[in-house]
Amino acid sequence: MIIYTNEGNPLGLQLLMLAKFAKRAVQVQLVNLNDAKYKDLLVLPTLELDTGLRLFSTAAIAKYLLGDEGQQRDEWLEWSTTLLAPALAHHMAVGHRADPNALPVLNGLVKKLDDCLRNAPFLAGDKLSAADIAIWCLLAPDGTLKGAQHVDNLRSWYDKIKALPEVQQVLGEQPLKELSFNALQQANRYGGLHHVPLRRSSSVDAGKLLAETAPTVADTVTDEEINAARAAFTYTKPKELAEARTVLPKAGERNVLITSALPYVNNVPHLGNIIGCVLSADIFARYSRSAGYNTLLICGTDEYGTATENKALAENMTPREICDKYFELHNSIYRWFGIGFDYFGRTTTQEQTDIVQEAFHDVYKAGYILTESVEQLLCQKCDRFLADRFVEGTCPHPGCGYEDARGDQCDKCGKLVNATELVRPRCKVCNSAPVLRSSDQLFLDLPKAEPQLREWVDRVEQGWTHNARVITRAWLREGLKPRCITRDLKWGIPVPHKNFEKKVFYVWFDAPFGYVSMTKRYTKEYLQWWQPAAGTNVELFQFMAKDNVPFHSVVWPSVLLAINKGNTLVSHIMATEYLNYEDGKFSKSRGIGVFGNDAQETGIPADVWRFYLASARPEGQDSSFSWNDLAARNNSELLNNLGNFVNRALVFCEKNFNSTVPQIVLNQDELVLLALINRELRGYINSLEKAKLRDGIRHLLAISRHGNGYMQTQQPWVLLKGNDEQKSRAATIIGLCANIACLLANLLFPYMPSTARNLFAQLNAKQTPLDASKPLATILLPAGHKIGKPSPLFTKLEQAFIDELKGKYGGTQETRAEEPQQAAELEAAVQAQSDKVRQLKASTKDKTVWQPEVNKLLELKKQLEAAQKTTPAAAAPAAATQSVQDLENAVQAQGEKVRQLKSSTKDKAVWQPEVNVLLALKKQLDAAKAAPAAAAPAAAVPTAAAPANVGADAGKIKALEDKIAQQGEKVRSLKASGDATIWKPELDVLLNLKKELAALTGAPAAGTQSKNKKKK
Amino acid sequence: MCDVATVQKIANCLGVAPGKIQLNEEQVVTRTGAQNKTVSGFATILESLARESKSETAQNSIVTKEVQAQVYQWIEFAVLYVAPGSKDKHVSKQLLADFNKLFISKSYLVGHFITLADLAVYYAISELVKSLSPLDKENYLNLSRWFDHLQQRPEIHQGEPMLNFTTIYLHNWATGTHI
Secondary structure, three states: OEEEEOOOOHHHHHHHHHHHHOOOOOEEEEOOOOOHHHOOOOEOOEEEOOOOOEEOOHHHHHHHHHOOOOHHHHHHHHHHHHHHHHHHHHHHOOHHHOOOOHHHHHHHHHHHHHHHHHHOOEOOEOOOOHHHHHHHHHHOHHHOOOOOOOOHHHHHHHHHHHOOHHHHHHHHHOOHHHOOHHHHHHOEOOOOOOOOOOOOOOOOOOOOOOOOOOOOHHHHOOHHHHHHHHHHOOEOOOOOOOOOOOOOOOOOOOEEEEEEOOOEOOOOOEHHHHHHHHHHHHHHHHHHHHOOOEEEEEEEEEOOOHHHHHHHHHHOOOHHHHHHHHHHHHHHHHHHOOOOOOEEEEOOOHHHHHHHHHHHHHHHHOOOEEEEEEEEEEEOOOOEEOOHHHEEEEOOOOOOOOOOEEOOEOOOOOOEOOHHHOEEEEEOOOOOOOEEEEEEEEEEOHHHHHHHHHHHHHHHHHHOOHHHHHHHHHHHHHOOOOEEOEEOOOOOOEOOOOOOOOOEEOHHHHOOHHHHHHHHHHOOOOHHHHOOOOOOOEEEEEEEEHHHHHHHHHHHHHHHHHHOOOOOOEEEEEEEOOEEEOOEOOEOOOOEOOEHHHHHHOOOOHHHHHHHHHHOOOOOOOEEEOHHHHHHHHHHHHHHHHHHHHHHHHHHHHHHOOOEOOOOOOOHHHHHHHHHHHHHHHHHHHHHHOOOHHHHHHHHHHHHHHHHHHHHHHOHHHHOOOOHHHHHHHHHHHHHHHHHHHHHHHHHOOOOHHHHHHHHHHHOOOOOOOOOOOOOOOEOOOOOOEOOOOOOOOOOOOHHHHHHHHHHOOOOOOOOOOOOHHHHHHHHHHHHHHHHHHHHHHHOOOHHHHHHHHHHHHHHHHHHHHHHOOOHHHHHHHHHHHHHHHHHHHHHHHHHHHHHHHHHOOOHHHHHHHHHHHHHHHHHHHHHHHHHHHHOOOOOOHHHHHHHHHHHOHHHHHHHHHHHHHHHHHHHHHHHHOOHHHHHHHHHHHHHHHHHHHHHHOOOOOOHHHHHHHHO | OOOHHHHHHHHHHHOOOOOEEEEOOOOOEEEEOHHHOEEEOHHHHHHHHHHHOOOHHHHHHOOOHHHHHHHHHHHHHHHHHHHHHOOOHHHHHHHHHHHHHHOOOOOOOOOOOOOHHHHHHHHHHHHHHHOOOHHHHHHOHHHHHHHHHHHOOHHHHOOOOOOOOOOHHHOOOOOOOOO
């Protein structure tokens, strides 16, 4: 049997005991319900029987495993799960969930137990039963009975059960102190048992049995933690954080090589790009340096490719000049964000060319290169082969069918696409359909590398983020295919192979080697990082957004494995999900979102951006950038929590202790505080070791929250006015708080380097190394240390200011602030209303139903027109509405005509053309009715032009239609005569007229023509 | 929900005389049946009713030990999660989603036949299902199917007005899926 449970779940103990008493072998598996693998589990603990049957109710399991033991036992079992367990969960809750009403209820339940045990040795009579086990297991964790009075029967029962050999054995495997009812919160997706209301007994008050102290977090601090905190809190002169001029890996030390996905040079990075790679990499690198690891952070711009070539054409510069220009832009943005690259390079260097060409020779020699003739898309209009990203079309993957799939990847299903497989491809530049041409290209033989790759992935994927594992697994599951690594371009690294000199390498074989070549620019000893000597261990951390995972987890490792020269392979792929902008996508083309240069213009300090982006980092799932959230975090977390604590501590020190850190004498309160801080410190280190930057911030803020709480309860400002003993207490408090402030400065440094430096200056201290193996708070500022001048670290972000920014970056960059808000809203309303009208009209003929809605629509349109008066777009809807009326009149007239004709003659040939005219008119009417709504908001969109014309040309159309009718009549009468040479020219005239009409209305020419042909 | 009325309804379903059903001083439902025998606790009472009943539902609920254990756990789930959780916005959403997922592949909660588990959850969740908008009912299509199927039985709806799961009047707006 398997028990699935979560860490610390007290009910897991029950299952262990039950299995023990039932003499069944069982193994425990700790799981997380958020893990996709366990999405089918409803409630933890869940027991899986050997048959595969899963049970999640402890009472049901008890009855199943131990069989029938009488009704009394069953009642106790139910009582324990529905009354006792919820009451305990309420009682043990901390923070905002703490419930003062739980204690009296719990007292009543305990009294009932005690009363029952007065009369019998066990709950269900003379014999031990599952009920005793279940209830004992609920009372044991969290020390519920600690300090309880007047419950002697219960106590002796408790001790009797505890002494049982089975119980002792289980407790040996599962120590009680690891269990807590707080763990129930993670035991289901309903937030634990918090939603179960307490059932207050109607009988008289049970009195005070259990100890009264409501549990707080402080109560959970154990003696070991206190002792550890006391032992660690000493002063040793800190080692200086020395950094070598050139960082190189060293044998026997931890060497961390960090790369951030290379941004493409033409794109201005937006906040999502920044947090996705460069900022995350920088925060991690800063942590890694302060933890004393040999750390190298490498990044640069990816510069080769068609996009650059095109941009160069567009701006009338050489590709090199374009790259120079945009490289500077990138560089300045990252510098402003305080990204501390060891080297920020570019791929257009001689080193890059050498390394890529050498790698190609190696891969070629190892036999991983295939030559194949490739069908490529050639745009005849632009006269060039289209690179993948310059083709768009419908995604070829079954079930996707996304219409704007790119030539290399579909944004919707995320799968890779071969440009030639796109359904209905189109050139992105000129929108014309490209043609297929074939040329020879080189391919990387991924299937050949697949076995080695699989073996490698199995070994290292534990260190990758969840999404990186999933994406890589999906790739491997589909099986690898050879990938083309050359292109018919000029701006790239020439392929050093016979007959291929005119071609260049594609990004897959080019960009990843940028990491290596940039390291080579940084130091001639770059091979020490990339091909470390035996005994030197280099850990490679690569930061990227999830769309970059396949290149780093499959393609590049395959190349390096093929080369087989002991290259450093990635050990940690740190892939983020996407950051959205206020629940939409960032879009450079539409100007939605905040881009690197925009952030600078807002006037909000770079450090606040860094902090916000790290705390909104899309780690497990997509997250959103929101201005309100930015303001809220700045104001509540930075200003009110962190800034407030640090500033209060330092100002107290300055004003009352002459800027000198006073002597600290630790009492119990201080030790509890230190123990709690050590917990968070351990959490911080554990998170950052795994590059979980978001969690790191949480722990950091928890430390200052503990500090604030401590200061609030101790009230040093009161103590300072008291006697000598109280004054020395105040001294201890201020001294401790100043030290915590210094600890916070150290922890803050990776996230907010300039703020941390500012704080260090205020503390008159230096950054001290973090000891990841011993995450315990120490004395950083010894008594007598002189601090500097305190000043506030953060400023408030006012709502008005945030609203202003929200408006500024919400719309299209060009039209930002131009379009009046009102018009946009009205447009939306018109569109919605016209949709409604169309649907109503389609569904029913009852005019009374849809007429009111139509009136509403017309009213809305009028308003919109008024709002848009200044813009030319206003003309379109007006004209279109006009034409609707014209057309309606025309339809009515034509309808009348048809009816008359039909009644007068049975000859279909006579009335059919008129009917066709009528149908065409009706179609136009429909189009015209549908059009105004579409035309109004999107007057600029080309499709709107046609319906807009309808109004203007309505008269012309009518005239044409009359002509057609006449001509048709003529043709028919001529045909009756039979001589084709006579009627043929007239028919042509008729067809031309119809074509003209079709061009004007956009509706297909009426069907008479085909009918005539058939008859013939 | 683990209140007196529900026990009475379920007793009716099973065709058993409910006896005297009331809350004891701990606010726990109790049943005093024949020979003055008292049983307390919702799940335990349901088990006692099942033993006395000859109905198909009751027989189904005790065919094997495994079925019995599963039936019990769903009754407990109804008491512990469904009834109190229905009043909480977030919990109820999760519950609806969980049950909807569960009923993708099942017609009944336990095995392939109606059991007490279905009854307990049905009565516990009915207020919540009643509060759903037609669109929500479509969203929780599988749950709706199960619920609608159960409510058709006269011994289950017991004269209460039946919930409407048809979406036909939505048809003009969207061609929806129909139960």
